[in-house]
Amino acid sequence: MTTIHDVAAYAGVSIATVSNVLNRKGNTAEKTTAKVLAAVRELNYIPNALAKDLKANRSRTIGIIAEDVSAFMSGNIIDGISAVCETHDYAVTLCNLRAEHYMNTQPGMTYEMLPSYLPFQKAVSTAIDSLLSARVGGLIYIGLYPRDVSGILPDLGIPVVYTYCFTQNSSDYCVNYDDCHGSSIAMEHLISLGHTRIALISGVINSIPGHKRMKGYTESLMKHNLLFDPTYIITGDWGFPHGYRSCMQLLDLPEPPTAIFCMSDVLAFGALTAAHERGIRIPEQLSVHGFDDLLTSQFYLPPLTTVSLPLAGLGKTSADLLLCIISGDTPEARGILIPCTEIVRSSTGAPVSVPPAISGNT
Amino acid sequence: MTTIHDVAAYAGVSIATVSNVLNRKGNTAEKTTAKVLAAVRELNYIPNALAKDLKANRSRTIGIIAEDVSAFMSGNIIDGISAVCETHDYAVTLCNLRAEHYMNTQPGMTYEMLPSYLPFQKAVSTAIDSLLSARVGGLIYIGLYPRDVSGILPDLGIPVVYTYCFTQNSSDYCVNYDDCHGSSIAMEHLISLGHTRIALISGVINSIPGHKRMKGYTESLMKHNLLFDPTYIITGDWGFPHGYRSCMQLLDLPEPPTAIFCMSDVLAFGALTAAHERGIRIPEQLSVHGFDDLLTSQFYLPPLTTVSLPLAGLGKTSADLLLCIISGDTPEARGILIPCTEIVRSSTGAPVSVPPAISGNT
DNA sequence: TCCTAATATTAAAACGTTTTAAAAACAATA
DNA sequence: TATTGTTTTTAAAACGTTTTAATATTAGGA
Numbered sequence: 001m002t003t004i005h006d007v008a009a010y011a012g013v014s015i016a017t018v019s020n021v022l023n024r025k026g027n028t029a030e031k032t033t034a035k036v037l038a039a040v041r042e043l044n045y046i047p048n049a050l051a052k053d054l055k056a057n058r059s060r061t062i063g064i065i066a067e068d069v070s071a072f073m074s075g076n077i078i079d080g081i082s083a084v085c086e087t088h089d090y091a092v093t094l095c096n097l098r099a100e101h102y103m104n105t106q107p108g109m110t111y112e113m114l115p116s117y118l119p120f121q122k123a124v125s126t127a128i129d130s131l132l133s134a135r136v137g138g139l140i141y142i143g144l145y146p147r148d149v150s151g152i153l154p155d156l157g158i159p160v161v162y163t164y165c166f167t168q169n170s171s172d173y174c175v176n177y178d179d180c181h182g183s184s185i186a187m188e189h190l191i192s193l194g195h196t197r198i199a200l201i202s203g204v205i206n207s208i209p210g211h212k213r214m215k216g217y218t219e220s221l222m223k224h225n226l227l228f229d230p231t232y233i234i235t236g237d238w239g240f241p242h243g244y245r246s247c248m249q250l251l252d253l254p255e256p257p258t259a260i261f262c263m264s265d266v267l268a269f270g271a272l273t274a275a276h277e278r279g280i281r282i283p284e285q286l287s288v289h290g291f292d293d294l295l296t297s298q299f300y301l302p303p304l305t306t307v308s309l310p311l312a313g314l315g316k317t318s319a320d321l322l323l324c325i326i327s328g329d330t331p332e333a334r335g336i337l338i339p340c341t342e343i344v345r346s347s348t349g350a351p352v353s354v355p356p357a358i359s360g361n362t
Numbered sequence: 363m364t365t366i367h368d369v370a371a372y373a374g375v376s377i378a379t380v381s382n383v384l385n386r387k388g389n390t391a392e393k394t395t396a397k398v399l400a401a402v403r404e405l406n407y408i409p410n411a412l413a414k415d416l417k418a419n420r421s422r423t424i425g426i427i428a429e430d431v432s433a434f435m436s437g438n439i440i441d442g443i444s445a446v447c448e449t450h451d452y453a454v455t456l457c458n459l460r461a462e463h464y465m466n467t468q469p470g471m472t473y474e475m476l477p478s479y480l481p482f483q484k485a486v487s488t489a490i491d492s493l494l495s496a497r498v499g500g501l502i503y504i505g506l507y508p509r510d511v512s513g514i515l516p517d518l519g520i521p522v523v524y525t526y527c528f529t530q531n532s533s534d535y536c537v538n539y540d541d542c543h544g545s546s547i548a549m550e551h552l553i554s555l556g557h558t559r560i561a562l563i564s565g566v567i568n569s570i571p572g573h574k575r576m577k578g579y580t581e582s583l584m585k586h587n588l589l590f591d592p593t594y595i596i597t598g599d600w601g602f603p604h605g606y607r608s609c610m611q612l613l614d615l616p617e618p619p620t621a622i623f624c625m626s627d628v629l630a631f632g633a634l635t636a637a638h639e640r641g642i643r644i645p646e647q648l649s650v651h652g653f654d655d656l657l658t659s660q661f662y663l664p665p666l667t668t669v670s671l672p673l674a675g676l677g678k679t680s681a682d683l684l685l686c687i688i689s690g691d692t693p694e695a696r697g698i699l700i701p702c703t704e705i706v707r708s709s710t711g712a713p714v715s716v717p718p719a720i721s722g723n724t
Numbered sequence: 725t726c727c728t729a730a731t732a733t734t735a736a737a738a739c740g741t742t743t744t745a746a747a748a749a750c751a752a753t754a
Numbered sequence: 755t756a757t758t759g760t761t762t763t764t765a766a767a768a769c770g771t772t773t774t775a776a777t778a779t780t781a782g783g784a
Contacts, residue, residue: 013764014763015764016765020763032763051769054769054771
């Protein structure tokens with residue numbers, strides 16, 4: 001590989017001059033500059049970032065630790081990160097913790113238990129060692145699930161930004177989408193369609209997204225003076241079967257809801273499957289609203305109205321924030337929430353004007 | 363950050379000794395080794411990979427150029443790559459070409475046109491520069507669509523492995539899943555269920571996956587002496603609407619098929635939507651088979667029988683191959699095909715024993 | 725005790741840069 | 755032509771490692 005020495009020899013100048021031409025424009029005579037540039041082109045010289053970074057004692061690289069790079073949101077977040085890094089001429093080094101693997105192979109494992117599971121800890125420390133030895137300028141930690149990951153990383157002496165997860169430590173930088181807001185815009189959509197009996201199929205209620213999405217739900221009900229009916233709220237896990245069973249249960253109610261807000265698309269799939277089996281027409285007889293906007297939710301039967309997560313935005317904001325910290329700033333805002341967007345498709349619509357269950361009473 | 367000098371001073375030895383202890387085990391007296399190791403632990407010394415790699419004149423890093431890191435398969439492929447790299451103590455540097463962006467913003471753009479689109483070329487050369495300046499030992503190119511990408515990279519002087527794409531150059535290393543085989547196992551499944559009238563909803567026929575999946579289809583028909591009926595084959599693009607329309611068209615046939623093999627899950631979604639609208643019961647009246655196994659195909663209505671791509675396997679094999687080449691080997695096999703696996707769910711089943719359309723004729 | 729052979733340690737060079745301080749070249753003025 | 759001031763160029767040191775060749779230490783045998 002051509003070095004700066006080759007270029008200098010070829011151009012008949014010293015290596016210092018070559019470096020000057022390349023890095024401190026305007027400090028070299030026009031004629032010299034031309035000579036050097038010609039040599040660079042001629043010899044196809046590409047500066048050695050290793051040497052450069054060693055000299056500078058900081059590498060123009062940031063690290064990503066992804067709890068699971070194959071999770072549905074990871075690619076989009078990384079996309080956002082890499083876009084920012086490219087414009088700032090930073091490289092990206094990726095470490096993958098393969099957390100989902102532990103989730104699947106350890107019966108009874110929950111996201112919350114992960115940090116105390118030894119093989120996972122080992123994966124974390126391997127990743128850290130790799131990134132520290134590469135002398136990355138900072139790192140972005142991408143969670144697998146929006147939960148508390150306090151203490152998952154020791155003090156590394158380099159800036160860290162967490163995303164798609166939270167930490168209790170108020171001095172940590174954290175970038176996330178706004179669950180509560182997402183929940184609200186979903187409810188606003190349903191309410192604006194005229195629904196008043198809106199049920200909620202909830203995922204794990206004792207979780208951050210569960211809690212916040214619930215908050216958005218109840219707040220919206222209150223804001224619009226709608227009845228908060230506990231029988232309309234069914235909590236459980238995030239799985240398809242829960243969505244299915246809960247929908248069945250809601251349909252069996254003496255006064256079934258006209259709309260169901262599901263805390264995730266997968267729950268919504270379950271709900272739609274149940275409704276389908278019952279022969280309920282969507283959205284005429286029942287509106288179903290999801291949350292997450294998975295890749296194929298647009299193709300569901302029917303296409304699912306849902307809330308889209310600003311994933312690339314998380315990546316972009318995290319990277320902007322990190323580079324900002326690396327460059328010496330200490331931004332005030334340490335917990336940043338990015339709004340979601342409502343995606344209206346055909347699983348929601350206006351309720352039939354007179355709800356069938358009480359039509360005889362009017 | 364602690365350097366080898368700090369460790370040497372702390373342990374009261376020379377830096378050469380520290381290096382020996384760390385890198386050439388067994389060449390140092392037991393007592394010295396203990397002293398040095400203690401110092402390393404005490405001072406929390408993490409060797410500077412920058413300096414190490416500079417000295418060695420090759421970095422223990424491989425590059426990934428992903429045409430689109432947010433595409434559905436990228437995460438899984440990268441997962442496979444990173445797993446291998448981790449075990450070999452290699453780091454991974456990621457560059458993202460954001461090809462999908464160009465696809466979406468340039469009307470009429472096709473995958474095949476990408477390489478000649480200037481902004482895309484610029485993205486490629488930026489990525490190359492970044493990786494070459496990092497002195498990566500080799501790189502893996504992850505396509506966005508299994509197509510010919512010949513000439514997309516100039517000669518870089520480092521090993522390259524292509525995956526999720528092809529090249530015409532027989533000296534290139536290429537790792538892909540086996541479309542033809544995937545198509546065959548799908549057909550075997552349908553045939554083994556007793557189907558004899560199997561239609562094909564094809565994506566772009568003038569594409570590598572289109573061509574190969576078609577091959578698997580026709581070969582399976584021939585192998586089992588089943589009639590090859592051109593009216594059962596409908597070609598088009600990869601979009602949902604094509605799946606929908608084609609299914610309608612097939613159902614309108616005087617003798618409709620009992621099973622439809624769709625070249626992609628999205629096409630299958632379209633087909634299932636059409637069947638649903640027609641009130642066709644799945645799989646009793648019609649079996650529908652997909653290809654790709656998208657994340658949520660398991661939750662479709664009904665859960666979709668499909669072909670799963672060995673994505674992590676592509677990554678793993680590519681990385682194994684690349685590291686092998688980097689270490690000096692020149693493996694014989696330059697085009698590697700990895701088999702797919704059949705995922706049986708509920709969108710397929712045995713045909714009704716007497717096909718309704720000809721039941722009166724028996 | 726001394727010599728030899730084996731073992732253990734280290735000084736110094738090298739990897740490819742950037743940067744500092746000094747030297748060289750040039751231009752302008754007296 | 756000197757002198758001064760300005761612009762341009764460069765020698766050399768430094769970044770943190772590994773490695774080579776040389777040196778120091780130790781052990782064993784006479």
